[in-house]
Amino acid sequence: MAAPEFDVIVVGAGAAGLAAAQALRDANANLLLLEGRDRLGGRVWTNRNLPNLTLDLGASWIHGTSGNPLMDLARRFNVQTARTDYESLWRYDAGGNELSDRADESLDNRFSELMSAVRRQRDGMQDDISLQTALDQVLSGAQLSTEEQRELDYALNTEVEHEYAADSSDLSLKFWDQGEAFNGSDVLFPNGYDQLFLPLTDRLDIRMNQVVQRVAYGSNGVTITTNQATFTAQKAVLTLPLGVLQRGSVAFDPPLPAAMQTAIRRMGMGLLNKLYLRFPTAFWPEEPHLFGYIAERKGEWAEWLNLAKYGDAPVLLGFNAGSYGRRLEGLTDTQTVAAAMTVLRTMFGSSVPEPEGFLISRWAADPFAGGSYSYLRPGGSPDDYDTLATPVNNQLFFAGEATSRDYAATVHGALLSGQRAARQVQGKN
Ligand SMILES: Cc1cc2nc3c(=O)[nH]c(=O)nc-3n(C[C@H](O)[C@H](O)[C@H](O)COP(=O)(O)OP(=O)(O)OC[C@H]3O[C@@H](n4cnc5c(N)ncnc54)[C@H](O)[C@@H]3O)c2cc1C
Secondary structure, three states: OOOOOEEEEEEOOOHHHHHHHHHHHHOOOOEEEEOOOOOOOOOOOEEOOOOOOOEEOOOOEEEOOOOOHHHHHHHHOOOOOEEOOOOOEEEEOOOOOEOOHHHHHHHHHHHHHHHHHHHHHHOOOOOOOEHHHHHHHHHOOOOOOHHHHHHHHHHHHHHHHHHHOOOHHHOEOOOOOOOOOOOOOEEEOOOOHHHHOHHHHOOOOEEOOOOEEEEEEEOOEEEEEEOOOEEEEEEEEEOOOHHHHHHOOOEEEOOOOHHHHHHHHHOEEOOEEEEEEEOOOOOOOOOOOEEEEOOOOOOOOOEEEEHHHHOOOOEEEEEEEHHHHHHHHOOOHHHHHHHHHHHHHHHHOOOOOOOOEEEEOOOOOOOOOOOOOEEOOOOOOOHHHHHHOOOEOOOEEEOOHHHOOOOOOOHHHHHHHHHHHHHHHOOOO
């Protein structure tokens, strides 16, 4: 049997794969990086298709700048950042009327009281239930007006469901907000998130359009079969997203350990989608960073980022998560833009012009992602992240946001997991 061609094969050129490959390259490993798509970055997807615009269809922000390893990269590569002020938010009711300061404050107070009651309820709780079930229990008997119900749905959707990319009925009450966070503000990149990662590709042997279909491991090393070729190595770092593992589009021989298969099934792969709209001019108020829309139906076009704050371009970015995000993926581009425009015209008046251009993400339908990022369902456990991160046979080393117990669902979590996998490959901890 011939010796394996490579010391290590890294699968996936997102944040985790590029971080792992860079660390292994620095350790002088004979290394190959395989990527299924025709672009780098994975769920960091900077798109420059619209003239003179740089728009991120995946991650936008560094969440928490203090001590965040991504800030080191931003400084090292001299990348311009811009802070988002989440307090700079103007909200509109379902009829398009802007909320008064008093109504704004009252909404925030009622929501924070409700969430405190929900947190008290989970203390000492035995069996896990969903966050929504807990909310229903806390609110049972309360006589909410239509407006109050809409406001509550709006706050829950924008503050919880958008962050965790899942409906409250899918989130574990016990663990939906587990994990760690860096302090400091959130910053985004007016000239693209990919500026942090493209320099990491230096001196790497990266083969694009190599869709991994099978990973075999055992006494002969690791054999990876793609749609184009077969490669062998002593070890592999696999950064396949949870959504890809759940779809079973990569076969493992022998199959992955039972505990890992259980964790893969039990964890949730969430959905957050983006729609960018570019207009001839900015018709919306200049001042706020964000606009909120308290829709009649929960979760529909509730959050908008004013991109004109970060550059000159008259661009708005709408977010949708969970089940509504999924429903939108079934619509055509024209239908999606029309749905968004109905809301914008309700908020800003019937004379709002048609957009000159748009970009739509559909992360659930993407075969290389299968969703946006991971979350914990009722009955799940933070241990599932550790299970996914456990090396198999000292040959397969897993990385990616869904293997990061402390920082799941983030770019920094993915980056740190890639560095961890590189250490494990070298027998370090
Ligand atoms: C809409 C959206 C907004 C987000 N916002 C933020 C944010 O503001 N801040 C933040 O910190 N995080 C955010 N995230 C999360 C963040 O983008 C991810 O956690 C992170 O980028 C994941 O990196 P990764 O390396 O684990 O996975 P990925 O980036 O998905 O990398 C995996 C790679 O494997 C490749 N691959 C998959 N299957 C195969 C196969 N069969 N063969 C070969 N290659 C394959 C993929 O193409 C991909 O390049 C957001 C995500 C989305 C989708």
